[in-house]
Amino acid sequence: RAQEVTLTVHHFLSAKAVNHARFIVPWARRIEAASGGRIAFEIYPSMTLGGAPPELYQQARDGVADIVWTVLGYTPGVFPRAEVFNLPSVHGGSAVVTNLAIQDLMTDQLAEDFQDIHPLLVHVHSGQALHTVDTEVRTIDDMRGLKLRVPSRSGTWMIEAMGADPVAMPASDLPQALSRGVLDGAFIPFEVALPLKVVDIAAAHTELADGRRFGTTTFLLAMNKDRYESLPDDLRAIIDAESGEALARSAGEAWDTFEPEVMAFATARGNAMIQVSAEDTQAFLETFQVVEDRWVEDATAHGLPAAALLAAAKAAVARHQQAEPDR
Amino acid sequence: MGERELVGLAGFGVLVLLIALRLPVGVAMVLVGVGGSWTLSLVAPYLRFGPYLSQFKTLTWSVVSSYELSVVPLFILMGYLAAHAHLSRDLFQGVNALVGRLRGGVAMAAVIACAGFGAVCGSSLATASTMGRIALPELRRLGYADGLATGALAAGGTLGILIPPSVALVVYAIVVEASVVAMFQAAILPGMIAVAMFVGVIAARVVLRPSLAPPAPPLPAAERRAALRRLVPVVVLFGGIILGLGAGLFTPTPAAGLGVLGVLAYGLWSRWRHGPGEGLGRREVAAAARATAVTAGMLYLILVGAEVLKGFFARSGLPVALAEWVGAVSLDPWLALGLVLVLLILLGCVMESLSMILVVVPFVFPVLVDLNGGELASATSSAFGMGAEELKIWFGVLALIVVELGLITPPVGLNVFIIRAVCPGVSMGTIFRGVSPFFGIEVVRVLLILAVPAVALLLPRLL
Amino acid sequence: MHRPPAGTISDVPGPMGPGGGRRVILRDRVVVPLAGALALYGGLMLLIIVAMTMINTAGFGLDALARHWGGAVSGLSGYEEIVALLVGGAALSFLPWCQVRGGHVVVDLFTQRLPRRVTAAIDRVGQGLTALLALGLGTRMIEGMLEARADGVVSSVHSWPEWPFWVPGIVATLAWSLTAAVLTVTGVDPSEPGSTEMEHG
Numbered sequence: 001r002a003q004e005v006t007l008t009v010h011h012f013l014s015a016k017a018v019n020h021a022r023f024i025v026p027w028a029r030r031i032e033a034a035s036g037g038r039i040a041f042e043i044y045p046s047m048t049l050g051g052a053p054p055e056l057y058q059q060a061r062d063g064v065a066d067i068v069w070t071v072l073g074y075t076p077g078v079f080p081r082a083e084v085f086n087l088p089s090v091h092g093g094s095a096v097v098t099n100l101a102i103q104d105l106m107t108d109q110l111a112e113d114f115q116d117i118h119p120l121l122v123h124v125h126s127g128q129a130l131h132t133v134d135t136e137v138r139t140i141d142d143m144r145g146l147k148l149r150v151p152s153r154s155g156t157w158m159i160e161a162m163g164a165d166p167v168a169m170p171a172s173d174l175p176q177a178l179s180r181g182v183l184d185g186a187f188i189p190f191e192v193a194l195p196l197k198v199v200d201i202a203a204a205h206t207e208l209a210d211g212r213r214f215g216t217t218t219f220l221l222a223m224n225k226d227r228y229e230s231l232p233d234d235l236r237a238i239i240d241a242e243s244g245e246a247l248a249r250s251a252g253e254a255w256d257t258f259e260p261e262v263m264a265f266a267t268a269r270g271n272a273m274i275q276v277s278a279e280d281t282q283a284f285l286e287t288f289q290v291v292e293d294r295w296v297e298d299a300t301a302h303g304l305p306a307a308a309l310l311a312a313a314k315a316a317v318a319r320h321q322q323a324e325p326d327r
Numbered sequence: 328m329g330e331r332e333l334v335g336l337a338g339f340g341v342l343v344l345l346i347a348l349r350l351p352v353g354v355a356m357v358l359v360g361v362g363g364s365w366t367l368s369l370v371a372p373y374l375r376f377g378p379y380l381s382q383f384k385t386l387t388w389s390v391v392s393s394y395e396l397s398v399v400p401l402f403i404l405m406g407y408l409a410a411h412a413h414l415s416r417d418l419f420q421g422v423n424a425l426v427g428r429l430r431g432g433v434a435m436a437a438v439i440a441c442a443g444f445g446a447v448c449g450s451s452l453a454t455a456s457t458m459g460r461i462a463l464p465e466l467r468r469l470g471y472a473d474g475l476a477t478g479a480l481a482a483g484g485t486l487g488i489l490i491p492p493s494v495a496l497v498v499y500a501i502v503v504e505a506s507v508v509a510m511f512q513a514a515i516l517p518g519m520i521a522v523a524m525f526v527g528v529i530a531a532r533v534v535l536r537p538s539l540a541p542p543a544p545p546l547p548a549a550e551r552r553a554a555l556r557r558l559v560p561v562v563v564l565f566g567g568i569i570l571g572l573g574a575g576l577f578t579p580t581p582a583a584g585l586g587v588l589g590v591l592a593y594g595l596w597s598r599w600r601h602g603p604g605e606g607l608g609r610r611e612v613a614a615a616a617r618a619t620a621v622t623a624g625m626l627y628l629i630l631v632g633a634e635v636l637k638g639f640f641a642r643s644g645l646p647v648a649l650a651e652w653v654g655a656v657s658l659d660p661w662l663a664l665g666l667v668l669v670l671l672i673l674l675g676c677v678m679e680s681l682s683m684i685l686v687v688v689p690f691v692f693p694v695l696v697d698l699n700g701g702e703l704a705s706a707t708s709s710a711f712g713m714g715a716e717e718l719k720i721w722f723g724v725l726a727l728i729v730v731e732l733g734l735i736t737p738p739v740g741l742n743v744f745i746i747r748a749v750c751p752g753v754s755m756g757t758i759f760r761g762v763s764p765f766f767g768i769e770v771v772r773v774l775l776i777l778a779v780p781a782v783a784l785l786l787p788r789l790l
Numbered sequence: 791m792h793r794p795p796a797g798t799i800s801d802v803p804g805p806m807g808p809g810g811g812r813r814v815i816l817r818d819r820v821v822v823p824l825a826g827a828l829a830l831y832g833g834l835m836l837l838i839i840v841a842m843t844m845i846n847t848a849g850f851g852l853d854a855l856a857r858h859w860g861g862a863v864s865g866l867s868g869y870e871e872i873v874a875l876l877v878g879g880a881a882l883s884f885l886p887w888c889q890v891r892g893g894h895v896v897v898d899l900f901t902q903r904l905p906r907r908v909t910a911a912i913d914r915v916g917q918g919l920t921a922l923l924a925l926g927l928g929t930r931m932i933e934g935m936l937e938a939r940a941d942g943v944v945s946s947v948h949s950w951p952e953w954p955f956w957v958p959g960i961v962a963t964l965a966w967s968l969t970a971a972v973l974t975v976t977g978v979d980p981s982e983p984g985s986t987e988m989e990h991g
């Protein structure tokens with residue numbers, strides 16, 4: 001059948017990024033195939049349609065692009081509920097597990113964050129590891145006074161709670177800042193550490209016991225609401241089948257399988273790959289609690305049922321972790 | 328080529344037309360971007376125009392409130408403060424005290440001072456104008472030939488673009504997502520080579536025709552000592568900034584901030600020490616702020632225009648079509664690079680350097696990356712013998728040199744205009760003839776960097 | 791090539807239309823002083839950024855020293871985001887003065903042989919289009935600011951609301967529109983006050 005609908009997709013990463021090559025493009029091709037060619041996608045990477053990454057959410061809302069992929073933290077304050085999944089005390093170390101947990105909360109607890117757009121998928125990456133240049137972080141005491149790049153709002157709190165100094169800077173400055181000693185390290189996933197050459201600059205990479213990470217970043221794949229609703233039912237069904245829960249697992253797997261590839265590459269380079277011992281992890285988890293308390297206080301002050309939301313999020317993560325013990 | 332790509336091409340034509348009709352370049356860019364996107368929405372209805380317009384709610388603010396670009400107005404302010412605090416004069420007189428006794432030495436001092444001031448000021452036009460005002464009267468008083476004097480200053484003004492920091496360098500780095508500091512490092516050696524070559528051109532011309540530059544009478548010893556003394560703060564301030572940036576001690580914005588602080592502190596001290604007429608007072612600072620407003624305002628309007636235009640060209644599919652076409656005809660990579668550089672020189676006759684970088688580079692750079700062997704090409708497998716990251720830097724240095732050549736090429740070059748304004752008695756033809764040997768040596772420099780990429784890449788590799 | 795920057799070469803005045811008296815007063819008593827004041831405001835913002843840089847760098851410098859004795863001193867937290875928020879307002883504040891001084895880049899290679907009357911008319915069209923453009927950008931920015939406020943957009947380190955930082959930028963953009971509109975009617979003043987020295991694009 002003939003092509004009926006062309007959908008534009010806009011995001012901020014280059015065409016060589018994992019997200020583009022292993023997530024967005026395969027997703028679009030699957031839908032094109034499932035629709036028998038009635039739906040076509042035009043994918044614009046690297047913000048080529050104009051604007052800066054923080055504007056992507058508004059672009060989806062206004063229809064500047066039909067579909068965007070963005071980071072919730074680019075517009076702090078706009079998604080106060082979904083921010084709960086950034087918290088280091090909520091996310092463990094698996095994107096699949098946290099992705100599935102997020103889907104459980106989408107229809108109810110998180111719905112209000114996304115009412116102005118049609119969310120196709122809210123998901124996370126595998127989580128931040130700590131990449132350090134001169135120090136090897138094995139205990140919380142090693143963190144004192146380190147200058148670390150801020151990954152997100154709650155990431156700032158986490159760095160402070162650990163006795164380190166948060167420094168905000170554009171990701172593009174990261175390699176320079178690390179190699180010049182402006183920064184001692186950064187909290188980013190391995191998937192991002194590779195293209196930014198942080199793997200080449202850093203001497204050590206730290207995870208917690210059992211591969212637990214230092215919180216994660218929440219992403220949104222969203223479609224313009226009117227555009228979605230204007231589609232005929234059968235095409236909508238095809239998109240539905242490739243969004244939400246159905247997509248959460250494959251997206252998580254794309255990230256979870258890429259991380260070990262980069263970690264193997266870093267190890268082969270001779271970098272120290274550190275997993276903090278179970279006892280020493282305890283002290284880190286205590287700082288996670290500080291972050292959590294601060295988030296609850298802040299969110300409650302903004303009129304959110306923060307404690308209930310947190311409990312639901314943790315319960316959902318625990319449930320899926322149990323169902324997927326290997327992750 | 329489909330209808331959409333044709334609309335994109337037509338947009339290019341209309342843009343050149345509007346600019347040729349002396350519409351402000353930034354305004355023309357916005358008009359073509361919006362008008363072109365409207366036309367595209369007729370050709371391809373899924374590129375809806377109503378929603379397109381809503382991006383203007385945030386576009387302006389997101390362009391101007393950029394941390395990475397904040398270095399630009401700061402360096403501009405620093406340049407104007409330095410000029411108002413007479414640091415540019417001190418620089419010329421100081422260098423002159425060192426080399427002025429040589430045959431042609433005062434012209435050499437002017438070129439070196441242009442490089443030094445252009446280094447911190449980042450604007451070629453401001454450099455040509457400021458140094459022209461200071462050095463030309465001295466050169467004419469000593470009886471230097473008009474062609475040599477004005478040519479040296481018009482050409483010297485272009486040195487600033489490559490010697491870090493420079494506005495064009497920052498913008499190029501942001502466009503191709505290169506490290507600003509790596510770009511600065513890459514530009515240092517080519518910049519120094521240019522200074523040496525320009526000095527060499529002056530020496531050669533003076534040897535061939537001694538009458539061009541009469542010997543300068545020796546400076547009285549006290550005057551010479553005073554000039555050298557005043558050179559010290561300039562060298563400390565400017566050298567500190569260039570070294571701090573080059574060695575990567577500072578990231579760009581803090582370096583610019585500290586540069587402004589240093590010039591301001593020196594200017595205030597100088598006023599306190601020497602009284603009105605020297606250093607910076609309230610009036611000079613205000614004048615520098617207004618001058619900054621003119622230069623920075625112009626740059627920001629072009630940046631907004633480029634952002635609008637970028638969205639239109641992306642929607643037209645023209646960049647992708649161009650890349651596919653180049654791939655299909657299997658163009659020789661070196662030929663393609665040569666064509667791009669020639670295109671930039673030709674466009675330099677009709678376009679301003681920053682808008683050229685903003686409009687042309689996003690089109691041609693991805694094509695060059697493909698020709699080189701793709702994003703992941705290694706030094707051994709690639710056409711130019713370097714990876715994509717180094718290609719960014721090397722091409723940037725080449726592109727910035729040729730873009731800036733437009734300022735001194737006939738039929739019209741803006742630096743030549745500026746020098747003419749400072750020195751009204753001299754004919755345009757004389758200045759163009761005077762500048763032509765410098766143009767020639769610039770072509771040699773471009774060929775050198777093409778043949779030996781290490782000239783640009785050595786410092787980023789080492790530092 | 792490009793139009794010679796105002797004041798440095800051949801400052802081309804727009805012809806004063808007959809009966810332009812009151813409009814010229816609007817230009818010289820309202821628009822020009824307003825644009826000048828905004829330019830100084832922008833300069834002031836840059837100086838505030840400079841002061842913050844000093845504090846931030848001092849923090850880093852002290853830290854480098856303190857580390858020798860095992861201590862730590864922090865820089866200015868959120869330096870980058872404050873710079874971004876301030877420089878946005880500063881950049882837009884520069885536009886009216888740039889308009890007054892005729893600082894926007896114009897290529898006059900192809901029109902320089904035309905009679906002055908014709909080029910002056912073209913320049914007025916350019917001014918008028920700039921006025922419309924600035925008005926469009928300014929009004930859309932108001933929408934954007936209201937949306938940012940409604941969405942509760944905050945900065946990422948300090949959690950400051952972002953919309954108040956837009957206000958000076960919007961005021962400046964609307965002032966830019968007014969400036970261009972008035973200059974469309976009156977033309978540019980040849981004897982423009984202020985330092986013409988060293989103001990160029």
Ligand code: NA
Nearest residue numbers: 446487492493
């Ligand atoms: Na420079």
Ligand code: NA
Nearest residue numbers: 733736739740
């Ligand atoms: Na030219």
